[in-house]
Amino acid sequence: MSKTDTAIQVTGLQMRYGAHVVLDGVDFAVHRGEVLVLLGPNGAGKTTIIEILEGFRGRSGGSVSVLGSDPEHADEAWRARVGIVLQSWRDHSAWRVRKLLDHFGKYFGPYSTDERARPVGTDTLLQLVGLTDHAHKKVGELSGGMRRRLDVAIGLVGNPEVLFLDEPTVGFDPKARREFHDVIHRLADLQGTTILLSTHDLDEAEKLSDRILILAGGKIVANGSADQLRKEFSDQTEVIWTQDDQRHVHAGSDATTFARNLLAQHPEGITNLEIRNASLEDTYMTIVQTHETTPSQKEGKQA
Ligand code: ADP
Numbered sequence: 001m002s003k004t005d006t007a008i009q010v011t012g013l014q015m016r017y018g019a020h021v022v023l024d025g026v027d028f029a030v031h032r033g034e035v036l037v038l039l040g041p042n043g044a045g046k047t048t049i050i051e052i053l054e055g056f057r058g059r060s061g062g063s064v065s066v067l068g069s070d071p072e073h074a075d076e077a078w079r080a081r082v083g084i085v086l087q088s089w090r091d092h093s094a095w096r097v098r099k100l101l102d103h104f105g106k107y108f109g110p111y112s113t114d115e116r117a118r119p120v121g122t123d124t125l126l127q128l129v130g131l132t133d134h135a136h137k138k139v140g141e142l143s144g145g146m147r148r149r150l151d152v153a154i155g156l157v158g159n160p161e162v163l164f165l166d167e168p169t170v171g172f173d174p175k176a177r178r179e180f181h182d183v184i185h186r187l188a189d190l191q192g193t194t195i196l197l198s199t200h201d202l203d204e205a206e207k208l209s210d211r212i213l214i215l216a217g218g219k220i221v222a223n224g225s226a227d228q229l230r231k232e233f234s235d236q237t238e239v240i241w242t243q244d245d246q247r248h249v250h251a252g253s254d255a256t257t258f259a260r261n262l263l264a265q266h267p268e269g270i271t272n273l274e275i276r277n278a279s280l281e282d283t284y285m286t287i288v289q290t291h292e293t294t295p296s297q298k299e300g301k302q303a
Pocket of ligand 1: 017022040041043044045046047048049
């Protein structure tokens with residue numbers, strides 16, 4: 001399968017809840033085999049995008065294609081090619097891990113239209129998500145991190161071409177987070193699965209992604225590998241200062257002029273003035289703050 005094939009295409013995607021504009025013309029594509037991380041603050045609309053792509057949520061406008069079909073009108077054969085990670089099976093706490101995976105595996109097969117859509121065997125799944133040594137355990141005995149990896153294993157039973165993961169590591173301790181990151185790397189490397197994963201953690205986005213999209217103010221405001229984003233914004237400088245016991249930050253390429261004007265306007269009240277190049281994290285914060293209150297969102301919130 002060629003890396004240049006498009007697995008997901010989103011064009012002009014709009015989503016409103018009443019007067020609240022959440023997505024205001026979102027455009028992006030995901031190539032087959034790519035790990036794309038959708039990064040943005042809480043409330044940016046990441047879950048909304050993922051649920052629209054999964055076919056769980058309608059949209060207000062724009063076009064969306066996942067594996068060549070519109071998720072809103074896709075059939076069961078399409079559904080079998082898309083991995084969705086749900087937690088609803090967790091009621092089965094008395095089931096053993098291996099038994100549960102065997103059980104879900106039996107649901108796959110009838111919709112297979114190509115070789116790739118064969119179910120993944122239970123042993124392979126256990127290995128992929130790092131649960132081989134815990135296969136005999138009851139679901140109720142698993143830690144939170146193990147349970148999340150089992151969520152993913154169940155999402156992978158049908159050997160999906162595309163896997164959606166919505167903030168999969170929320171609430172994880174560092175060890176569970178690292179183990180989960182290993183799962184994603186294995187999936188991308190061994191299975192060639194196209195993965196769209198959302199997070200609000202820049203560090204996680206950097207570790208996992210082939211490419212990062214930053215969602216803020218209802219739009220994709222940055223799109224590139226971590227290195228590309230760093231380069232793209234490297235001419236940004238930050239002016240940081242304290243005034244009336246409050247810390248202020250201004251980001252831009254006009255640092256010297258800005259600092260000069262600031263001191264001219266407030267000859268007495270400025271302390272701790274600092275000018276520095278922005279890191280990727282600083283840049284991310286600035287991008288998000290700048291775009292979080294777009295005119296359309298303000299209108300929506302007031303209405
Ligand atoms: P994220 O996943 O980035 O945290 P969400 O997609 O969950 O963001 O939510 C984006 C915005 O849409 C939030 O302001 C949220 O309150 C709003 N929202 C989400 N679902 C609904 C809904 N069913 N009805 C009304 N507003 C919603």
